[in-house]
Amino acid sequence: MPATIIDGAAIAATIKDEVRRDTALLKERHDVTPGLAFLLVGDNPASRSYVRSKGRACEYVGFHSHTVERPADCSEADVLEQIDAWNTDPDIHGILVQLPLPDHIDENKVINAISPRKDVDGFHPISVGRLVIGQETFRPCTPAGIQELLLRSGIDPSGKHVVVVGRSNIVGKPIANILLQKAPGANAIVTVAHTAAADLASLTRQADILIAAIGRPRAITADMVKQGAVVIDVGINQVPDASTEKGYRLVGDVDFDAVKEKASAITPVPRGVGPMTIAMLMQNTLHAAQRTVR
Numbered sequence: 001m002p003a004t005i006i007d008g009a010a011i012a013a014t015i016k017d018e019v020r021r022d023t024a025l026l027k028e029r030h031d032v033t034p035g036l037a038f039l040l041v042g043d044n045p046a047s048r049s050y051v052r053s054k055g056r057a058c059e060y061v062g063f064h065s066h067t068v069e070r071p072a073d074c075s076e077a078d079v080l081e082q083i084d085a086w087n088t089d090p091d092i093h094g095i096l097v098q099l100p101l102p103d104h105i106d107e108n109k110v111i112n113a114i115s116p117r118k119d120v121d122g123f124h125p126i127s128v129g130r131l132v133i134g135q136e137t138f139r140p141c142t143p144a145g146i147q148e149l150l151l152r153s154g155i156d157p158s159g160k161h162v163v164v165v166g167r168s169n170i171v172g173k174p175i176a177n178i179l180l181q182k183a184p185g186a187n188a189i190v191t192v193a194h195t196a197a198a199d200l201a202s203l204t205r206q207a208d209i210l211i212a213a214i215g216r217p218r219a220i221t222a223d224m225v226k227q228g229a230v231v232i233d234v235g236i237n238q239v240p241d242a243s244t245e246k247g248y249r250l251v252g253d254v255d256f257d258a259v260k261e262k263a264s265a266i267t268p269v270p271r272g273v274g275p276m277t278i279a280m281l282m283q284n285t286l287h288a289a290q291r292t293v294r
């Protein structure tokens with residue numbers, strides 16, 4: 001039987017509606033409007049498109065948002081100065097520096113400069129540390145969205161073998177740590193696989209829940225997936241397609257057409273994990289604003 005398709009766009013829309021409702025309450029009760037600041041450095045088209053989508057989501061849920069753009073050759077000091085200004089601005093509750101940054105800017109230095117109280121990306125070492133030891137914190141948006149997708153689809157990771165392919169700071173490491181916690185909605189047995197695995201398929205075939213965050217189009221093929229597994233595809237890859245207006249289309253890290261015949265549930269690309277990242281950013285920013293009145 002083909003897999004259930006997990007509709008990330010629909011689940012993200014529900015979460016954004018919840019944020020919109022709670023934002024209205026925060027305004028009504030405390031006269032606080034959540035504010036999110038974006039810093040976009042350079043002219044990477046994908047980054048520009050992500051920031052635009054995030055800005056539109058802010059508008060929908062009722063936040064004010066502010067985007068500052070800097071040229072690719074701007075100085076690191078300039079970036080740090082902007083972050084400093086937002087750290088002390090009471091109207092800004094969340095700060096997001098769109099990654100990647102140009103090579104001459106030290107990404108770690110920039111992440112470290114963001115106040116942990118405004119770290120709605122969950123990338124600051126304090127946020128990461130709190131996540132690892134199970135304390136409440138801002139959780140990175142894509143992995144938080146993956147957990148939410150599972151739970152809202154009735155899939156409880158407790159006791160399941162989760163295999164994560166990819167070890168990035170943005171997805172692989174945090175999703176492993178989120179699902180490993182001894183906590184409701186988590187409590188999984190987690191394996192993190194990556195490019196150094198001699199036999200990747202022997203690891204992925206053990207997964208009850210397989211999370212692909214590799215960045216290579218259709219790298220997970222049907223023979224790498226156990227019958228009945230849940231498959232979460234984090235990949236967003238452009239592949240040439242002359243039949244489209246743009247000359248390319250988006251595919252995930254999973255060979256969707258073949259794997260959907262074997263999996264019990266699977267996320268599509270697009271409309272799977274992608275929209276959840278934005279929804280969770282809205283949720284994190286709302287929480288940051290709510291904390292200022294508690």
Ligand code: GUN
Pocket residue numbers: 096097098099100121141142170277
């Ligand atoms: N680049 C790719 N994903 C992300 C993200 O979640 N946050 C930021 N700031 N940059 C990214």
